[in-house]
Amino acid sequence: MTENTGKSPQQLERLRRRAAFLRELEEAKALRDRIAPRRARVRRIRAAMRRATYHH
Structure with missing residues (x-):
């Protein structure tokens, strides 16, 4: 993150x-x-099942 062109100090x-x-x-x-x-x-395992189920 050495490049800070166009970003304010708050950002x-x-x-x-x-x-x-x-x-x-x-x-x-x-x-x-x-x-x-x-x-x-x-x-x-549950996360993998969710991905397999809803990845259509």
């Missing part, structure tokens, strides 16, 4: 906050998957 700050939030969200998901691997597996 850049919002993008930085969003990137940090998404990083923390991924870390939280990874931690939850390590703590409860069975639940994580079930969640992945």
Whole structure:
């Protein structure tokens, strides 16, 4: 994100906050998957079933 042409400081700050939030969200998901691997597996299977069902 080194290129900031045409973006206001407010927009850049919002993008930085969003990137940090998404990083923390991924870390939280990874931690939850390590703590409860069975639940994580079930969640992945259900997500795959949803994608297979509604992907027409």
